Amino acid sequence: MTFEWIQVPYALATLFIILNYGLLMTAVVRKLAARVGGRPGIPVWQNYIDLVKNFALRSKINHGVMYYLGPVFRLSGGIGLILFVPTIYGSSWAQNFSFAGDLVLALYFIFFGTLGMALGAGESGHPHSAIGVSRGLAQVTTAELPMALAVYSLAIQYQTLSITEIVAAQQGGLFNWTLFTNPLAVVAAMFAFVGTMMRSPFDVVLAPQEIPIGPPTEYHSAYLALMQTNRAIFPIAKTIIYMNLFFGGAANWAEFAIKVFLLYMIPAVIGVVHPRFRVEQSIRFFLKWGLPVGILAILTV
């Protein structure tokens, strides 16, 4: 695939759309949770105000280089995920920088932010951050296992590592989707999806009520704003990958919006009605249910 300069503004436009979509989506999910609890909930534009406020705070404290880089890594994990994954299939400008081996890169970027966060939170020197990060890494690692297995299964099935080609192979009708051609892989991947979206029952790492808010304990003002931005972008980016790999991708923005919304609602709805797992419980859950399904998916391809 050749590179052209026009791709840069195109990719930024995609990023902008996804950022706004993510900010609204996060608010909608919080509103959903509030409505389940019988509350009106936050206004849908609340996330924008929070962002502006955090950027507008006058003082900030730096604990060192890695502390500064933590949110930057995290955000670049989210942005990188978007930039290297084709958002809209067949669109000339929302292809971003996808290339032949982008599936591997995407898998890497999913993990990248967490690692950056671990370094940053480690340097903040707060014990809660250190505990939170170690719990988070343990949980995310096991949650990603079924996802990795499902992706290998897909790579074997389609004989490619390019997300564009995987999407292309799923075109031409509902029953060409991986959901129907390789259901075991989809089930395994959905375990990982629910597990890494940081919603209940797997949100013990970031929950404000647990070891206070976990890794970002020390983060504030603009640092926190960066992480909020990532909290908006990253789940959408991840959902895009799942949509591309398992649910036939999207051929236009409307299809994109609907599919991402529905996919995003899966962990949200599960989260609203389920209490929180402890870390060891969720690890056990993934190893017990997610991992065997993933292995089965590879075996049955």
Place this chain on the structure above:
Amino acid sequence: MKDVDDKFLKNLDRTVPLREELRPRKVTTPDGQEIEIEPLKDYFCEAAPKVHAKSYFPIVEDFYNWARANSLWILGFGTGCGAIEMRPLMTPRFDAYRYGIQWRPTPRQSNLLMISGYLSVKTLKRAIRAYEQMQGPKYVVGLGSCTINGGMYWDSYNTIKRLDQYLPVDLYIAGCMPRPEALLAGFMELKKLIKAGKCEGANKYAENFATYKANQKSVIKDWDMPDYNW
């Protein structure tokens, strides 16, 4: 009933020694090196708080103030009985979230410190630490008559009577205790103040730092923390 009593004189001679683990000392490291440790200086930054200027353009500052007013993050730190009255604000009946008011678990991320009720000297110490760790602009709301003039603890040996002697208070909500409705009204009032740019408590604290510190140290006898801990 007598209001002023001068027969009893409080003991002014005794001072509280610094806790042992906070005293400066010499330590031999495992490789035989001898190093000097002064915990209060080594582990904390000594810089005093700074006065932060407003944004250069008034319109930008107004926009920021609007955002600050509509995104009040409260530190979930209940000092007294008033903490009970804050809880209903999260529930379906009052739901303060719809006004952009949220509770944060860490002082770093919050902008609003609610002193919810009486403040014993021991809690005052923690409240000061929490306040100083918050990022400016930050606001303090005193809840209930205890923070205003001592309330029913007016003759207590261990609770302060005027909060604004120790922290810059932006707003008081009167009552014993104020009900959640009063709290919501107070929040709305605070929003108006913030939008009008009148809540500059952090700068006030930085400007009158020496006064505030002197007041704080006059009641906290075992001052075992740095002068400003952020």
Place this chain on the structure above:
Amino acid sequence: MRDIHALLKQRHRLGPLEPRKGGLAFVTVPRENLRGLLLELRDTHGFTHLVLLTAVDWMEDGLFQLTYMLNNRGRDLTLGIRVMIDREEAQGDTIHDMWPTAATYQRELKEMFGIDFPGSPRLDEEFILEGWTDLPPYRRDFDSLAYSQQTYAERPGRVTHDPREYMKSKLYPDGV
């Protein structure tokens, strides 16, 4: 209750039994007999629960009164055992080996009344107050009002009424 009192009266030099409402009674015992009495009550008579340990300041008599409240759950009896100790050299006997919870009560008494309990664990650690430099605040010669006036800044404008006169003027404004 009376049967237990009659049984133990001679051996432990108990004072007269002072029954209150149902199942609650008080008795005074000399300090030397306290430990034996508590042990026997706990082990033989089923008073297994230490409800509380507190003190009363009899400043005019120069005494502190320690009250040990014991409860017999099986028979629903509560017995308060009073021990009078000297106020000047206030010292009690620790019972933390019988009821571990007593150690906490004794820490509190040490801090709030200045009563010493030699041998009680963590007795000298701060319990509630931090950096307290004055008299123990629950002693009656500690004037709480005066201390607070001399320590904490006041907001001017506070008015204090004598409750009796104030209520009178409110309820009977005509002075009837």
